[in-house]
Amino acid sequence: MKRDIITNKFVIKFANVNGTGSASANKLFSRAIFRMGIPISPKNIFPSNIQGLPTWYEVRVNENGFLGRRGGIDIMVAMNPQSMARDINEVEKGGYFVYDSTKPLPKEMLRDDIDLIGIPLTEKCREMYDDPRQRQLFRNIMYVGTLAALFDMELDVFRQLIADQFKGKQKLIAPNVLAVETGYNLAKELHDCPIAYRIERRDNVGNKILIDGNEACGLGAVYGGATVSAWYPITPSTSVIDNFARYCRKFRMDPETGDKNFAIVQAEDELAAIGMVIGASWNGSRAFTATSGPGLSLMNEFLGLAYFAEIPSVLIDVQRSGPSTGMPTRTQQSDVLAAAYASHGDTKHICLYPSTPKECFEYTAQAFDLAERFQTPVMVMSDLDLGMNDNMSEPFEWDDNKKYDRGKVYTEEDLENMTERFGRYLDVDGDGVTYRTYPGTHPTKGAFFTRGTSKDEYAIYTEIGEKYIENMDRLQRKWRTASQYVPKPVIRKTDKPCTVGVIHYGTSEASTIEALHHLNSLHGISLDSMGIQAFPFSDEVGQFIEEHEYVFVVEQNRDAQMRTLLINEYDFDPECLVPLLHYDGSPITARFIRHEIRDWILQTTTSPRRRSRFY
Amino acid sequence: MSYKIPAFRHPNLPKNELGYTSKDYEGAVSTLCAGCGHDSISNAIIEACFDMSIPPHRVAKLSGIGCSSKTPTYFLGNSHGFNSVHGRMPSVATGANMANRDLLYIGVSGDGDTASIGMGQFVHAVRRNVNMVYICENNGVYGLTKGQDSATTDIGSTSKKGEPNALEPIDLCAIALQLGATFVANSFSGDKDQLVPIIQSAIAHQGFAFINVISPCVTFNNTPGSTKAYDYIRQHMASTNTVDYVPLAEEITANYDEGTDERVTMHDGSKIHLHKMESKHDVHSRTSALTMMQEYKAQEKVLTGILFIDEDSNEIHSTMHTTKTPLRELAEDKLCPGLDALEIINELHR
Numbered sequence: 019m020k021r022d023i024i025t026n027k028f029v030i031k032f033a034n035v036n037g038t039g040s041a042s043a044n045k046l047f048s049r050a051i052f053r054m055g056i057p058i059s060p061k062n063i064f065p066s067n068i069q070g071l072p073t074w075y076e077v078r079v080n081e082n083g084f085l086g087r088r089g090g091i092d093i094m095v096a097m098n099p100q101s102m103a104r105d106i107n108e109v110e111k112g113g114y115f116v117y118d119s120t121k122p123l124p125k126e127m128l129r130d131d132i133d134l135i136g137i138p139l140t141e142k143c144r145e146m147y148d149d150p151r152q153r154q155l156f157r158n159i160m161y162v163g164t165l166a167a168l169f170d171m172e173l174d175v176f177r178q179l180i181a182d183q184f185k186g187k188q189k190l191i192a193p194n195v196l197a198v199e200t201g202y203n204l205a206k207e208l209h210d211c212p213i214a215y216r217i218e219r220r221d222n223v224g225n226k227i228l229i230d231g232n233e234a235c236g237l238g239a240v241y242g243g244a245t246v247s248a249w250y251p252i253t254p255s256t257s258v259i260d261n262f263a264r265y266c267r268k269f270r271m272d273p274e275t276g277d278k279n280f281a282i283v284q285a286e287d288e289l290a291a292i293g294m295v296i297g298a299s300w301n302g303s304r305a306f307t308a309t310s311g312p313g314l315s316l317m318n319e320f321l322g323l324a325y326f327a328e329i330p331s332v333l334i335d336v337q338r339s340g341p342s343t344g345m346p347t348r349t350q351q352s353d354v355l356a357a358a359y360a361s362h363g364d365t366k367h368i369c370l371y372p373s374t375p376k377e378c379f380e381y382t383a384q385a386f387d388l389a390e391r392f393q394t395p396v397m398v399m400s401d402l403d404l405g406m407n408d409n410m411s412e413p414f415e416w417d418d419n420k421k422y423d424r425g426k427v428y429t430e431e432d433l434e435n436m437t438e439r440f441g442r443y444l445d446v447d448g449d450g451v452t453y454r455t456y457p458g459t460h461p462t463k464g465a466f467f468t469r470g471t472s473k474d475e476y477a478i479y480t481e482i483g484e485k486y487i488e489n490m491d492r493l494q495r496k497w498r499t500a501s502q503y504v505p506k507p508v509i510r511k512t513d514k515p516c517t518v519g520v521i522h523y524g525t526s527e528a529s530t531i532e533a534l535h536h537l538n539s540l541h542g543i544s545l546d547s548m549g550i551q552a553f554p555f556s557d558e559v560g561q562f563i564e565e566h567e568y569v570f571v572v573e574q575n576r577d578a579q580m581r582t583l584l585i586n587e588y589d590f591d592p593e594c595l596v597p598l599l600h601y602d603g604s605p606i607t608a609r610f611i612r613h614e615i616r617d618w619i620l621q622t623t624t625s626p627r628r629r630s631r632f633y
Numbered sequence: 634m635s636y637k638i639p640a641f642r643h644p645n646l647p648k649n650e651l652g653y654t655s656k657d658y659e660g661a662v663s664t665l666c667a668g669c670g671h672d673s674i675s676n677a678i679i680e681a682c683f684d685m686s687i688p689p690h691r692v693a694k695l696s697g698i699g700c701s702s703k704t705p706t707y708f709l710g711n712s713h714g715f716n717s718v719h720g721r722m723p724s725v726a727t728g729a730n731m732a733n734r735d736l737l738y739i740g741v742s743g744d745g746d747t748a749s750i751g752m753g754q755f756v757h758a759v760r761r762n763v764n765m766v767y768i769c770e771n772n773g774v775y776g777l778t779k780g781q782d783s784a785t786t787d788i789g790s791t792s793k794k795g796e797p798n799a800l801e802p803i804d805l806c807a808i809a810l811q812l813g814a815t816f817v818a819n820s821f822s823g824d825k826d827q828l829v830p831i832i833q834s835a836i837a838h839q840g841f842a843f844i845n846v847i848s849p850c851v852t853f854n855n856t857p858g859s860t861k862a863y864d865y866i867r868q869h870m871a872s873t874n875t876v877d878y879v880p881l882a883e884e885i886t887a888n889y890d891e892g893t894d895e896r897v898t899m900h901d902g903s904k905i906h907l908h909k910m911e912s913k914h915d916v917h918s919r920t921s922a923l924t925m926m927q928e929y930k931a932q933e934k935v936l937t938g939i940l941f942i943d944e945d946s947n948e949i950h951s952t953m954h955t956t957k958t959p960l961r962e963l964a965e966d967k968l969c970p971g972l973d974a975l976e977i978i979n980e981l982h983r
């Protein structure tokens with residue numbers, strides 16, 4: 019097959035068996051490309067299982083910096099016989115299928131429109147290693163070496179990465195390097211190297227970093243001054259707390275006493291986790307929890323209390339595919355409504371929608387300021403794709419002059435000088451935000467009774483209708499104030515006047531931006547876009563929708579939850595918001611978005627009202 | 634509705650060491666039914682705190698939902714209070730305790746709140762040994778929803794509804810003992826002489842101090858057929874010991890009898906003086922406590938007093954090695970690693 023040479027632009031997918039150590043080999047491969055200055059976007063596609071089931075690792079390599087999933091596979095590295103039949107069919111026409119040729123490929127699997135590259139990895143490992151575990155581990159490293167030869171990559175980059183990885187475990191460096199070199203030489207010996215896809219050094223990653231969103235959230239909580247964390251293990255949020263703990267052990271141990279300047283409690287369930295967060299926040303600490311959909315459901319009652327009794331609380335929701343247990347190791351943006359309106363009665367909560375690790379870091383830190391400023395729950399709405407995959411990101415920044423915004427809290431001195439009666443829910447500034455006191459502040463002033471029942475300005479229980487309404491309306495006033503403090507939407511306008519827009523949020527960003535780029539270059543369609551960063555919506559969100567005849571809302575759930583939220587919060591004609599929905603549990607692809615928008619626009623001659631298939 | 638208590642008090646009200654009168658420990662007027670056992674418990678808490686000269690504002694009082702959970706409004710009006718959600722007071726108290734280890738935490742709950750909806754949180758607060766006083770005001774009935782049996786209602790006990798309860802009751806003291814609670818007591822709201830020093834001992838205890846207080850519900854469960862009625866408890870109550878709480882500064886003047894008296898020195902140096910009514914019982918033995926409870930139950934008696942104490946217990950902060958400074962007092966300098974550290978982290982991810 020005669021092919022054009024394609025440099026630094028392809029999608030490679032690794033098919034492995036989980037629990038065999040393939041993850042670190044795959045990571046080694048993607049890091050090497052990143053080190054060679056080429057943007058990458060790796061995605062883990064893994065089962066809810068410890069050992070033995072199929073798992074995949076898909077890497078988008080794109081020197082232009084498109085980081086969303088593209089769709090389609092150019093090279094499949096098939097190391098799992100269980101899934102091989104399906105894997106080979108996934109390869110795009112003209113692609114490559116790399117497999118372990120110790121056993122021949124079953125005839126019925128053969129395809130003549132792709133190149134088959136067989137490498138006898140298992141056989142080679144049996145020859146080189148006696149220990150079965152070593153055979154398994156080094157087989158993985160060996161196929162990385164094979165790929166290095168196929169793509170014509172610099173072996174020194176691998177040597178350096180292995181040396182960095184095993185710093186302090188010197189003994190492991192040489193055998194790993196040997197395995198890479200063995201795989202490299204095998205490929206050179208048995209096949210024409212390089213193939214049509216190539217990796218060439220570039221300088222296209224600048225000072226960017228490669229990090230997962232959960233680590234960014236955990237670190238953001240450290241920088242944001244969280245001292246108490248309470249949580250219950252749940253995929254895919256667990257590593258938020260693991261990382262918080264790891265960075266606390268690094269930065270929060272008292273150098274003199276060895277004591278901890280933090281407390282992490284593994285709770286008995288999510289109800290207790292959020293209860294502890296509320297207790298700690300009520301008592302003046304910055305506290306947070308991390309969870310996923312099922313945990314958020316359990317926390318509903320408490321979130322209503324925190325809203326109504328006005329207690330700061332920070333929750334990081336790493337969303338996964340629901341409903342119920344759903345697909346716990348697959349991604350989705352399907353907690354949008356459950357988070358925004360969590361709990362019974364009239365409630366609504368500040369939500370932040372990060373798209374990148376940098377935003378995970380910043381929004382988590384900022385969540386504590388917002389929670390304390392507005393004395394209310396704040397939810398950082400990440401997802402599995404962002405949280406558990408390495409994402410290329412701008413480096414994290416911090417201003418050392420920044421002071422935490424602890425919100426309106428009366429100190430002992432304030433209370434001492436106070437002549438009027440302290441009213442916990444008295445709106446003295448007119449912005450809906452009232453002053454609170456921490457327990458134990460002043461011997462005779464400032465104590466109040468926190469309750470989930472209706473109360474007057476002085477926190478005294480009341481069932482008088484007017485008082486109840488006054489309080490609920492003040493909460494609404496506070497909500498409006500909050501809409502001016504939360505992160506503004508990111509609006510990208512085209513050069514030309516444009517009547518159609520696209521809304522995205524969270525992890526739909528990268529694929530949307532790429533789709534818009536190609537819609538323009540391939541089809542001459544140019545669209546304005548807006549990335550929603552927070553709920554409550556700031557004025558700019560409504561303005562953007564108003565400025566366009568209709569707007570696509572790209573999201574990763576079945577029910578168009580953000581669209582519903584927009585319709586509910588504004589009084590737009592629902593038909594001017596066109597849902598664009600991806601919900602199979604895999605991260606949304608640029609190709610999907612491009613095709614959907616292209617088809618819609620090219621086939622729609624009148625208003626979108628005519629098209630009813632989405633409703 | 635909460636009413637303000639009239640401001641007038643006798644001008645010569647006695648003062649405690651801090652110069653406070655008992656008035657400074659009172660709360661709003663109770664809205665519970667006249668004769669409710671819970672009000673006696675509120676008064677016992679007031680008396681215990683006044684006697685121990687605890688600064689009222691250094692107490693945080695927390696509760697769940699139910700008649701019992703309303704009571705924190707009726708005592709310690711100068712303390713911050715938190716009426717949380719049903720059965721979830723233990724988690725809120727645990728979180729509050731994490732934020733500031735220096736306050737005294739008094740949790741008030743009931744049998745519905747503790748033994749049913751909140752059982753999960755109760756048992757985990759016990760096993761964490763959260764440093765707090767946990768009082769379960771146990772009346773064997775749901776009051777606010779008008780008289781359903783609770784999980785602590787004894788078999789055969791008959792409330793106002795007239796149906797004898799058919800299900801096995803949950804014994805909260807036994808469960809607390811089995812889960813490793815480091816202070817367990819059983820008492821009766823009608824026996825202030827016993828209850829006040831038990832509360833004081835619980836306050837002096839470092840760790841989770843559980844007090845189950847049988848507290849009759851005059852409206853729904855004070856019937857002749859109820860095992861949690863005033864008459865029944867008065868006729869069937871037996872004590873393992875009488876308790877005197879002796880603050881650090883005071884000398885013990887009472888006679889000490891080697892055979893029947895025991896003194897326990899608490900973490901803060903104060904002492905508990907136990908006069909044993911039941912000579913077989915060893916207050917430092919869980920097995921003994923559980924056996925005695927069973928024996929008395931078999932005789933249809935309710936054993937009260939301090940059942941178990943481990944005065945050297947490690948409360949949650951000491952097992953977690955948290956800093957001695959309350960976490961909430963730490964500021965940016967201790968909490969935020971700053972830009973330099975962040976740049977190193979960035980570099981590690983390139």
